[in-house]
Amino acid sequence: MQKTDVCIVGAGPxxxxxxxxxxxxxxxxxxxDKAIFPRDKICGDGISGWVVxxxxxxxxxxxxxxxxxxxxxxxxxxxxxxxxxxxLDLPFLEDNRTGSDIPPGFIGKRxxxxxxxxxxxxxxxxxxxxxxxxxxxxxxxxDGIRLRTSDETEIYSRIVLFSNGANSKxxxxxxxxxxxxxxxxxxxxxYYSGVTGFHEQNYVELHFLKDILPGYFWIFPLPNGLANxxxxxxxxxxxxxxxxxxxxxxxxxxxxxxxxxxxxxxxxVSRIQAFGLPLWDGKRFISGNHYIxxxxxxSLIDPVTGEGMGHAAISGMYAAEQCxxxxxxxxxxxxxxxxxxxxxxxxxxxxxxxxxxxxxxxxYPWLFNMVVNKANNSSLLKEKLTLAMTDLEVRKELNNPLxxxxxxxxx
Ligand SMILES: Cc1cc2nc3c(=O)[nH]c(=O)nc-3n(C[C@H](O)[C@H](O)[C@H](O)COP(=O)(O)OP(=O)(O)OC[C@H]3O[C@@H](n4cnc5c(N)ncnc54)[C@H](O)[C@@H]3O)c2cc1C
Numbered sequence: 001m002q003k004t005d006v007c008i009v010g011a012g013p014x015x016x017x018x019x020x021x022x023x024x025x026x027x028x029x030x031x032x033d034k035a036i037f038p039r040d041k042i043c044g045d046g047i048s049g050w051v052v053x054x055x056x057x058x059x060x061x062x063x064x065x066x067x068x069x070x071x072x073x074x075x076x077x078x079x080x081x082x083x084x085x086x087x088l089d090l091p092f093l094e095d096n097r098t099g100s101d102i103p104p105g106f107i108g109k110r111x112x113x114x115x116x117x118x119x120x121x122x123x124x125x126x127x128x129x130x131x132x133x134x135x136x137x138x139x140x141x142x143d144g145i146r147l148r149t150s151d152e153t154e155i156y157s158r159i160v161l162f163s164n165g166a167n168s169k170x171x172x173x174x175x176x177x178x179x180x181x182x183x184x185x186x187x188x189x190x191y192y193s194g195v196t197g198f199h200e201q202n203y204v205e206l207h208f209l210k211d212i213l214p215g216y217f218w219i220f221p222l223p224n225g226l227a228n229x230x231x232x233x234x235x236x237x238x239x240x241x242x243x244x245x246x247x248x249x250x251x252x253x254x255x256x257x258x259x260x261x262x263x264x265x266x267x268x269v270s271r272i273q274a275f276g277l278p279l280w281d282g283k284r285f286i287s288g289n290h291y292i293x294x295x296x297x298x299s300l301i302d303p304v305t306g307e308g309m310g311h312a313a314i315s316g317m318y319a320a321e322q323c324x325x326x327x328x329x330x331x332x333x334x335x336x337x338x339x340x341x342x343x344x345x346x347x348x349x350x351x352x353x354x355x356x357x358x359x360x361x362x363x364y365p366w367l368f369n370m371v372v373n374k375a376n377n378s379s380l381l382k383e384k385l386t387l388a389m390t391d392l393e394v395r396k397e398l399n400n401p402l403x404x405x406x407x408x409x410x411x
Contacts, residue, residue, distance in 0.1 A: 050310025
């Protein structure tokens with residue numbers, strides 16, 4: 001049986017970033033993944049400002065090297081398309097934490113991005129990477145957790161980070177997080193070549209089609225003339241309305257006039273693949289005796305945008321900090337681990353809470369149409385919506401029905 005201080009189950013962004021922070025602190029860990037890298041992860045491939053911020057906190061040089069990778073396309077804003085097909089372009093504001101030479105966001109295939117992080121992991125003597133190793137079970141022991149692998153070996157660890165993504169069974173046991181269908185989004189994605197009509201600054205595009213609100217259809221530009229094209233909606237609505245997301249996506253491309261025009265010379269270059277997104281649905285414990293949940297396994301995805309990589313990165317960083325505290329003070333109790341929960345929620349709790357409320361406004365097509373129409377004619381409203389992406393106080397206003405009444409009355 002192998003023994004370690006920290007074992008990280010899953011080498012997606014949350015697991016690798018936790019491992020890299022641990023290495024920075026001089027702490028040894030074992031990072032286990034069932035896949036052999038490079039491997040794909042079904043995703044929209046949008047790498048938000050949070051990822052950039054956390055990599056900057058981890059290692060400026062690593063971030064600089066990342067931004068020069070040819071697989072990344074810098075993105076400077078977002079295009080929202082209302083159900084009436086009117087669009088609104090909002091620039092991402094510069095992040096003064098990372099310096100103005102670093103673009104505020106990127107789009108890059110997860111196949112390459114995750115492998116970039118794994119390559120970094122492989123340079124760290126503190127990290128033992130075990131690929132092709134699935135963790136299939138666990139048992140709690142007095143001083144740690146015993147993990148069982150698919151090849152019938154065991155790893156005994158004083159702290160375990162469960163970082164194994166949306167389908168993690170550890171989210172429920174030991175995590176105690178049970179999700180309802182209304183808080184699990186199904187997302188479908190495929191790659192296309194030849195899509196036209198992108199913003200010159202590579203804006204990511206969310207198209208709010210009437211039949212799938214508050215879900216959306218997305219088109220994210222990628223390098224080399226490719227695009228990540230997908231659609232997502234919560235499983236409760238899919239079931240209730242008996243929707244076939246794949247058909248809706250393909251039909252929209254073929255029949256919605258402005259999409260038909262943009263896809264007229266496009267070709268699908270990969271098959272359509274689906275995966276779940278555990279949307280945040282309220283504050284819960286995301287740690288316990290000798291363990292921590294991170295990223296999707298902690299259900300930290302933004303319920304409006306479906307963005308999860310940034311929150312995965314944040315939780316990875318704080319999980320590593322908690323490991324350091326626990327090892328230094330020899331305290332692995334659930335009570336002490338809660339410092340991790342506090343750090344995560346202090347950083348993103350407010351943002352998640354606001355998003356979970358905004359989702360209720362997005363389901364009304366007329367409201368969405370009205371806001372986009374008005375914002376296109378009012379620089380003040382447009383500025384407010386731009387600010388809302390980074391300023392939580394402004395974003396909170398989007399929660400207030402009075403704001404929409406004011407917009408309706410032209411104030
Ligand atoms: C269709 C779709 C579109 C999305 N679009 C975006 C987007 O554009 N931007 C964004 O920020 N987020 C997006 N997300 C969410 C994003 O993909 C996740 O939030 C993010 O990958 C979470 O990172 P993670 O490290 O927690 O888990 P993951 O990236 O899922 O990594 C988990 C790792 O654990 C490994 N693993 C699983 N089980 C085991 C096991 N038992 N033993 C060992 N290893 C295991 C897996 O092989 C994997 O490598 C999207 C998700 C979907 C499904």
